[in-house]
Amino acid sequence: MRTPLPGLELAVPLIAAPMAGGASTTAMVTAAAHAGGVGFVPAGYRSTADVAERIAAVRAAGVPFGVNLFAPPPVPVDPDAFRRYADDLESDAATFDLTLRDAALVEDDDQWQDKVDLLLADPVPVVSFTFGIPDRRTVAALRRAGTLTWQTVTGPVEAQAAADAGVDALIVQAAAAGGHSGTLSPHRPLPELRLGDLLAAVRARTGLPMVAAGGIGTAADVAAAGRAGAAAVVVGTVLLRTRESGISATYRAALAEGARDTVVTRAFTGRPARGLRNDFIDRHTARAPLGYPAIHHLTAPMRRAAAAAGDPERLHLWAGTAYRHAREESLAETFGRLYQGAGV
Incomplete structure (x- = not known):
């Protein structure tokens, strides 16, 4: 990858996505770090107390990690x-x-302020936001606490708004991504740009470091994101069948079938x-x-x-377009086949 992520040293430019609802386990977060990348604790849908317990569990493993927050506003x-x-x-x-x-x-609002207060009182290395962009005061407070702030965006206009809020980096999410879109305009159709084209459009709008997300399932996809200017990639769907994933047997079977x-x-x-x-x-x-x-x-x-x-x-059955590349294996094995041969 051509552009470094300031403040975060990654041996492997791979990030385990924060998949709320049970898919992202503590084991997945720690395994991502042990494999040379980083994982995120998903705070969505969980109580603030539960998030605190999960943070403590990952911190006890002595690995770098992040926390993802669902930022307001909700959609009434x-x-x-x-x-x-x-x-x-x-x-x-x-x-x-x-x-x-x-x-x-x-x-x-998913206990937004309580979770922000938790992360200010007990800072973590990285906090990412999706669904909304926090105000500048919240971003500045987290940065003063020593936390890197990343914002999920789905287009250049959102990227500019995130830059104006003062975040450190952008997670640039294409429509091919599995699960919820991070779009700030959920009432509009998702832009159907390919990930490389989306990265180019965002790069033309802001100079912030970019992390690529959406439809990444192979080493070739990782390499392509790097050529398009991404400093790292976020993978989620391709990790759903790993041993560290917390999804149900029903969900696993549907992914393995590969017919949908x-x-x-x-x-x-x-x-x-x-x-x-x-x-x-x-x-x-x-x-x-x-x-x-x-x-x-x-x-x-x-x-x-x-x-x-x-x-x-x-x-x-949340899944991105590259879901057929998910395998029953360890996260380390998935990271290995994504990184080896990517030439990044």
Whole structure:
């Protein structure tokens, strides 16, 4: 990779993505560091106390790491649209003896300020943000505490806004990425730029170091990101089948099958995310309202039940376009085959 990441020494320019919801385990974070890269503790969906425990566990391993925060603002849902969607999902919920018709409409900011306060009181090497850009005061406070700040962006306009907020580096995420898009405009279609073209567009807008994300599954992909100016790459989907991954057996089996296409949907969470196409996505994407995290909270009980029941048709199977390159192996082996031969 041509451009260094100031303040972070990496023997291997690979970063294990912060996959919220259980995929990114403490073992994955520490394994990424032992393999020469770095991993991130995902703070999303977890209580501040739980995040503190996970930070302590990784810190006890004596390795560099980062923490990812879901930054506000959330995307409010229209109450009438929420109720209609809850009614639409009733038959899916009934499969698991659940009901969603009377589910509470929950809007929250994922304990944003409490988590920021935790990271100011107990600083970590790197903090990354997604879904929103923090204000300059928050970024400056974290930097004064000795923490590097990285912002997920999906285009040059977002990159400029992040630079204006004072962050240290950009995570440039293409639409090919699995899971939630970090877009700041979830009501708009995701830009379908290839990762290399997206990196070029962002590089033309700001001089900040770039970390590439989205659709990276091979050594050739890593090398291409380096040629496009990335200092490192973030990989997530390609790690989902590793021994350190915390995903369910149902999820693993769907990935291993390799027969499904990936599509972008907001049917599960009210925010655009890429996953393996299934029956739930086909039936509900067109009617799903925009609204995060309200729709996430609405569907969460059904998704947990689907995972436990071995039902891949009602489970969010987040995956990027390169998911077929994921293998049953250790994270170190995955990092090895991504880095060796990349020529970076």
